Amino acid sequence: MTPQVSRTVLRLEASEVRELKYGINFKKNPEDGKCYIVFKDKDKARACKNQCKHQGGLFIKDIEDLDGRTVRCTKHFWKLDVSTMEYVNPPDSFLQDELEVVVSDTDGSMELVELNPPDPWTLDPREAQDLQPGELTLPHFEITRREAARYSHLCWRHLAAGVLVPGEKRCELNKHHCCAFRRMAECMLFARLSRLTIVHIDVEKGYTNSFSYSVISKVDEHLRFMILMDGVHPEMDTCLIVEYKGHMILNTVDCTRPNNGRLPQGVDVMMSDFAGGASGFPMTFHGGKYTESWKADFIKNERKKLLNYKTQLVKSLQPKIYCPFAGYFTEAHPSDRYIKETNIKNSAEDLNASIRKACPNTLTWTPSPCSVLDVAQALADQSNREAITQPPNTTKIYKDSWDFDLYLEELNAAISNDIFEHKSWIQFYYNWAGFKGYNLVIKVIETDDDFKPLDGGYDYLVDFMDLSFPDKRPERDHPYEEVIDKITEI
Ligand code: FES
Known part of the structure; x- marks a missing residue:
């Protein structure tokens, strides 16, 4: 093809x-x-x-x-x-x-x-065959930290490639759940990792690890998949279509604009993210327009926009079953309490409620630990309660304790790294990052726990227009941000 x-x-x-x-x-x-x-x-x-x-x-x-x-x-x-x-x-x-x-x-x-072609999944269509109960299920299960790291952005096998793993007898639908996997975020990230929502097709069919974008790759007689590029971040994100016996499952998790907005209609199962708030913006900004009420309004509007966008997307695509999933950051450490309390996320239940209202013909399912959706039974009869196996009442849904030390020790050790003895690290770092040619000036101020400038701490300007480090702000019009960098031990 x-x-x-x-x-x-x-x-x-x-x-x-x-x-x-x-x-x-x-x-x-x-x-x-x-x-x-x-x-x-x-x-x-x-x-x-x-x-x-x-x-x-x-x-x-x-x-x-x-x-x-x-x-x-x-x-x-x-x-x-x-x-x-x-x-x-x-x-x-x-x-x-x-x-x-x-x-x-x-x-x-x-x-x-x-x-x-704009819709490559139509090039070699297959008739949907009957499925037997239990033949195609979406179980919720937990993954290990190692697996989670593998799904992250920094891993070469991130995205759909990373989920088709040699040696594992399952074809996972998961793309990833970790978003930007930066060292400074590790505490928050791993705080969440032992309770990520992962869904995989339980068909026990093996794998393949060679594929091209937008081309159907065959796993076996019944199982095929296709990876579509993201229109906004083609180098970072993908969307995934998995098809089993002619039944299509579309996973758009964290893909900003999969296939440039053109997606298959009427798939059997569609999955997408729902939470928002992964960047933490604007909770870590202060001063200027970033008042508490501005931030609260911003968060409220953004989350609402995301719910509406996802609802409209589902409405336009009319999947038979819709499942919100994907993990998100939980700001677990006490020092992140402010962000946790203000950086409100959407819940999967909220999105499903919105979708049920807008798309009465779509069955919604909110996966929770140990729950399983039997796609065959749900497609045959949406009202069949046996299609969903609920978790036992005693199942703990949310993690509420974490071992921070492993990560804090490393982060704290970084504060006293030798490199910070030499002022030249500033230029070295920004030159290495290579971001320039942009009309933005930032001021970075190292602070104590109370966000007060630290005696002897670094305090410098960066002009990204020409990647210079001026002593005062340039005369030209320019957006300006102050970055408050708390560098005391956590
Ligand atoms: S062709 Fe545009 S409204 Fe009919």
Whole structure:
């Protein structure tokens, strides 16, 4: 089968990119006459074909839209909000297929890229066969720290590749649960690891470890899988489709924009993340606009947006069964109490409730330790209670004690590392990180436990525009953040 390829459908030179105005821009490819819409806002640009999903009509500016986000179809007047790529008339109806926008770091040009085929899972379809009870189950089980580390971002086998592990007789659906696996996060991370939610297909079918993106890989006669790239972080995240006897399971956990937003409809099981809050932002920010009420509002809105987004995604894809899963950070150490109490996460139950309301035909399942969903039974009869094995009443759902010492010792030892004796470590570190060419200035201040500047602690500015370390802030307009770095022992 031919692998999925990407094709540039429109290229804008740097001068044309600079001329793009904020909001809606209509563009035409002079070579083939095809039309596109580019929506530019402060942070990024989004793009799509200028082609209505209804019957292919052409969009024009919607003069009734004062916000400059909506276009109107010239045929039957459907309306599309190009800032979200959602059709607003008819309301809550469709999503416009989006093109990937690739801006060159070197020459500033912009390319609109289309994935082809856009839906590779349709190329070699299989009829869904009958399943026997117990033949395809989604059990919740715990993993070891070693396994969890293997699933993390820093592991070369992260993502779907990491879950098809030679020597293990199971094909796990899990992608990973650990998010950014940084040393400083280890305490929080491992605090959660012994109670991660992992789901695997219990088919006892072996494995394969060779695959290409967007190509169906065959495990055996009945079991196949496909790995789709993420449109936003193609180098980091993937989405996974596993198919057993023609029954598809779609796992989009932590994939920002799987396959650039185009996904299979009506799959048997869909799984996605739900919690939010993995970055800890903005709880670790203070000063300026970062008041407690601003942060509380931000968290509330972001979590709500995530719930709505996931609900709309499920509504548009109409899976038969939906399962929210994926682990998330628990700020377990007492020194992280403030973040824990303020960085509220969504619960799987909240998302399932929202989905049940919006998609009454989709069966929702919230996995908990020792519970099992029998997909065959659930597909045959959604009301069959025997399809779900509940955990015993005595099952402990959440971990509530941790052994921090293993990690704290290492973190505390790092504070007195020799390198900090030499001021040159600052430049060394930022040069090594290599992040520059960005209009941002930060001030890093080392503090004590009460976040008061530490006597003799480091206190410096970094200008990421040219990666310099000035004594005072530059004259030009620039975003500015202060990073408070608590360096006392935990
Ligand atoms: S083709 Fe656009 S509304 Fe019908």
